[in-house]
Amino acid sequence: MALNRNGADALKFPILIGDIGGTNARFAILIDAYAEPKLFPVVQTADFPNIDEAIQADVLDKTSIQPKSAVLAVAGPIDGDEIDLTNCPWVVRPKQMIESLGIEEIIVLNDFEAQALAISSLKEGSRTQIGGGIVREGASRAVLGPGTGLGVAGLVRARNMWIPVAGEGGHVDLGPRTDRDYQIWPHLKTIEGRVSGEQVLCGRGLVNLYNAVCAVRSDESVHSTPAEITEAAVNQKDEAAVETVDLFATYLGRLAGDIALIFMARGGVFIGGGIFQRIIPILKQDHIRAAFEDKAPHSALMAEIPLYVVTEPLAALAGLAAFSRSPRFFGLETNGRRWVA
Incomplete structure (x- = not known):
């Protein structure tokens, strides 16, 4: 269920971070608060029917690391348990992702919130x-x-x-x-x-x-x-x-x-x-x-x-990584946008 929790709550590592746009999706894993993100190949959204299968094929099938948390930025407004992307047929369903991907906690942000997080320390x-x-x-x-x-x-x-x-x-x-x-x-x-x-x-x-x-x-x-x-x-x-x-x-x-x-x-x-x-x-x-x-x-x-x-090509991922490492430095409201197992 969506929780009424403060964005300052610490996330459990490893953390999957993802920047999902209308055409491309980029994923990385943060092993801990000090590690640089482990990047995975860029995914074309048109190549997968949904985000769950994209994460499974692009990330989970290519590493032995099992993320405990996920922070995802999506190109569209976030309203409820089913999140439609504005320029992509994917629908993000965090409850379903928790069940199918074995992730304990998911936060979903707007993709330009991630860009805003990035420019805090560019x-x-x-x-x-x-x-x-x-x-x-x-x-x-x-x-x-x-x-x-x-x-x-x-x-x-x-x-x-x-x-x-x-x-x-x-x-x-x-x-x-x-x-x-x-x-x-x-x-x-x-x-x-x-x-x-x-x-x-x-x-x-x-x-x-x-x-x-x-x-x-x-x-x-x-x-x-x-x-x-x-x-x-x-x-x-x-x-x-x-x-x-x-x-x-x-x-x-x-x-x-x-x-x-x-x-x-x-x-x-x-x-x-x-x-x-x-x-x-x-x-x-x-x-x-x-x-x-x-x-x-x-x-x-x-x-x-x-x-x-x-000029940083992965600015959104950098912003998500900054938030994931230290949520207390960002006044990010996660009410209705944070789900736990």
Whole structure:
């Protein structure tokens, strides 16, 4: 059953940690509080009917270590004993997992809560700053990242603890600002008539944007996947792809500025996600920074807030590991999200 317990309760080692997105699932085991995570191969969610079989095949069948606890981050809201992923047909059933996998205790978090946990202690070499700004220690932080969907979370400091704030911020409205935007917007696919952040700023959103750019340019849409578009842009093979990636980065900077204002993130805003990491070589950082700061009447305030690209490829697992080692350092509410045998 789900327990009303505090997130500061210690977990029993070994601990299975997992970052489950719409396309990929990544797993590792923490032997104890001092060990580095033992990583396992990345799993394609489409290759398995459910998370139980993925864990069995990818982890338990490949090690003699039997996890006693599990901390899992999933891409979707957590509500009840059956947790649906937003962009994946998997349904996470912790009670069933306890019975079938022999795990004594399971905590399930939102995937961007895990990203927020990670940015509480992200090392200098795991991030790249875009533009200026100075970190105010102890101030709120925020993270967003385009992947299969668009994740957003905040991180606030209170009572000597970091407290992650999850939500569905990727589904806020995204509107046109420039003349070029007004040309492009009528060609974007909508959800019930609206363009959300996730309709543009994720994998399928990149394809949506590319098709709209091609329509405005009267070009043929020759690419059908995010990887094809980013590869064509990075290698300067396709002018429409180049413009698409530039606009994608600008719009992401614009939304990152909105998130900075919502959380008053003077500790920094962090952009994660594999898509953004792939386009770093061709990013026009001045465009991103200008879009981030263009928040009249608070442009001066925005100029003081640092913006980072997260370059650590396994940031979510790092965040889960940090929490699993020392839950008492994080004000993570686990009521309704923690199950025991």
